[in-house]
Amino acid sequence: xxxxxxxxxxxxxxxxxxxxxxxxxxxxxxxxxxxxxxxxxxxxxxxxxxxxxxxxxxxxxxxxxxxxxxxxxxxxxxxxxxxxxxxxxxxxxxxxxxxxxxxxxxxxxxxxxxxxxxxxxxxxxxxxxxxxxxxxxxxxxxxxxxxxxxxxxxxxxxxxxxxxxxxxxxxxxxxxxxxxxxxxxxxxxxxxxxxxxxxx
Amino acid sequence: xxxxxxxxxxxxxxxxxxxxxxxxxxxxxxxxxxxxxxxxxxxxxxxxxxxxxxxxxxxxxxxxxxxxxxxxxxxxxxxxxxxxxxxxxxxxxxxxxxxxxxxxxxxxxxxxxxxxxxxxxxxxxxxxxxxxxxxxxxxxxxxxxxxxxxxxxxxxxxxxxxxxxxxxxxxxxxxxxxxxxxxxxxxxxxxxxxxxxxxxxxxxxxxxxxxxxxxxxxxxxxxxxxxxxxxxxxxxxxxxxxxxxxxxxxxxxxxxxxxxxxxxxxxxxx
Numbered sequence: 291x292x293x294x295x296x297x298x299x300x301x302x303x304x305x306x307x308x309x310x311x312x313x314x315x316x317x318x319x320x321x322x323x324x325x326x327x328x329x330x331x332x333x334x335x336x337x338x339x340x341x342x343x344x345x346x347x348x349x350x351x352x353x354x355x356x357x358x359x360x361x362x363x364x365x366x367x368x369x370x371x372x373x374x375x376x377x378x379x380x381x382x383x384x385x386x387x388x389x390x391x392x393x394x395x396x397x398x399x400x401x402x403x404x405x406x407x408x409x410x411x412x413x414x415x416x417x418x419x420x421x422x423x424x425x426x427x428x429x430x431x432x433x434x435x436x437x438x439x440x441x442x443x444x445x446x447x448x449x450x451x452x453x454x455x456x457x458x459x460x461x462x463x464x465x466x467x468x469x470x471x472x473x474x475x476x477x478x479x480x481x482x483x484x485x486x487x488x489x490x
Numbered sequence: 491x492x493x494x495x496x497x498x499x500x501x502x503x504x505x506x507x508x509x510x511x512x513x514x515x516x517x518x519x520x521x522x523x524x525x526x527x528x529x530x531x532x533x534x535x536x537x538x539x540x541x542x543x544x545x546x547x548x549x550x551x552x553x554x555x556x557x558x559x560x561x562x563x564x565x566x567x568x569x570x571x572x573x574x575x576x577x578x579x580x581x582x583x584x585x586x587x588x589x590x591x592x593x594x595x596x597x598x599x600x601x602x603x604x605x606x607x608x609x610x611x612x613x614x615x616x617x618x619x620x621x622x623x624x625x626x627x628x629x630x631x632x633x634x635x636x637x638x639x640x641x642x643x644x645x646x647x648x649x650x651x652x653x654x655x656x657x658x659x660x661x662x663x664x665x666x667x668x669x670x671x672x673x674x675x676x677x678x679x680x681x682x683x684x685x686x687x688x689x690x691x692x693x694x695x696x697x698x699x700x701x702x703x704x705x706x707x708x709x710x711x712x713x714x715x716x717x718x719x720x721x722x723x724x725x726x727x728x729x730x731x732x733x734x735x736x737x738x739x740x741x742x743x744x745x746x747x748x749x750x751x752x753x754x755x756x757x758x759x760x
Contacts, residue, residue, distance in 0.1 A: 309512065310520065311529045316508040316692060317685070319624035321528070326536045327628030330543045334602055337547040339594035342554050346572055347590075349557035349565075356559050 442467040504707045506699035511621055511692070535619040542605040542619070550601070575600045575745060583749035584756065592752055595636065599629060600745045603687070607737030610695060611730050618691035618737070623684065630684040633748040638675075641755030657759060683747055690740045694733045701726035 311320060445467060514531030521530055553564035561569055575597045580589040603620065610618030620626050638650075645653045654671040655664050705722035708715045 309514070309517070309529055310527055311514070311531070312509040312512040314512075316511060317623055317688070319627050320512075320533070320622065321624065322530065323533060323536060323622050323624030324628050327539060327625040328631070330539045331598065331602060331629060331632060334543045334546060335595060335598045338550060338598040338601075342550040342568075342572075343594045343597065345554040345557040346569065349554075349559060349561070349569075352559045 438468075438471055441471065504703045506696060506703060508692075510699065511617070511695075513617065533622070534617055535622045535625065538609050538615055538617065538619050539606060539625065542602065542609060546601050546605055571601065572597060579742075579745050579749050583746065584753040588756055592636075592749065595632070596745045596749055599632075599748065600741055603629070603741035603744055604738060607691060607741055608734065610691060610737060611698075611733050618695050620687050620740075621691040621695050623688045623692075626684040626687040629687075629744070630680050633683065633751060634680045637748075637751040637755045640752065644756055653759075679747075679751060683744065687740050687744050690736055694736055698726060698729055698733060701729055 314320070513534040514529065515534055515537060516532040518530040520527055522528070550568060553562070553568040557565055576589075576593050579600070580593050580596050583589075584592060606619035606625070609615040610621070641653070642650045644650075651668075651672075654675060655668050659667060701722055705719045705726060708722060709719035710716075
């Protein structure tokens, strides 16, 4: 197992056979070794403290930062997506409101138009009726006037023929016809009294 | 046996002894310091320790020099080791508020112990550095100073000693507990921390020596004992794998306890 080690051991034992250290108690320290151990550890400690640990800790910090940075980025992207979705939803709701509002307006406008049209039609109808009434009245007046003239003429002609003389001037002078017609219109003269006595 | 005589390598004595761990590569001789005799030498564990510091520094710096968000294979591996100490040891034991201050200390300690422990089974090193008690004491000393220092820093000198007594104790039992806690804080903790690591490495290496050298001893006896050497060697392979596990565990336990002592000193209450 340990040829080399044992070689050295043997050599050491042989050359230092009368060495007091060889026969010293193994639990008592050999002071040069103790001091050497302290110095050796001090050197290693210095290297580890000044070079190794700072470098490793820096790498750890960078690693943590990189991981946290990535997570932060992902969170940011998520937040952005959420914001976009919110905006989209808001827009959609706005559009719905807008559509509803427009429909409502259209309905109202339609109703208003219908009402207006109806009013206009009614006014027009009333106007036409009025005009018609007026025309009929005018025509009736006209017919009445011409009828009156003609009836007067016919009546006097007839009477002249019956009497045998012209009553035109006299009748005109006395205004008999007009008076008669006026009475007739007023209903004071009943046709039955001058006619055959038959009721119409 | 022909085989043994043909072998140019001199074998270590059997059975292995604690002196096996004393391996001066360069011996400057013995001097007298303050009335005590001391050998000045560069020992093999020192060289292994120096090499491990060099290799670890190179590996750690090379793989993290251009540490990136997307790691390379080397950086990924380093991160796995670093994360283990940073999160599963330092943060769990000290708490997420103040643990970063101690991560370099615990991480450097963990990789240093682990590398040196595993060097104990890696040819051609095969000597656990922390089987020499000077090295566990060195690291324990660092932890010892650190956790007392931050404890005093947090609670103040008097507050730190008051803090050692758990709140809500009956007055008559408090002095006894205080003495026990004092012993725990100043003697038991450092002693066990250093001895646990040392003992595991020392005993583990002894165990491997017993099996490998023992198998060799059996092999050279001839006859039936030579045949017995085969299972002994197989056993030594199994022990090497077992040692690898123990060596990792000891590195882990050492930094875990160190972190727990630091976390304990930083706690608001006992």
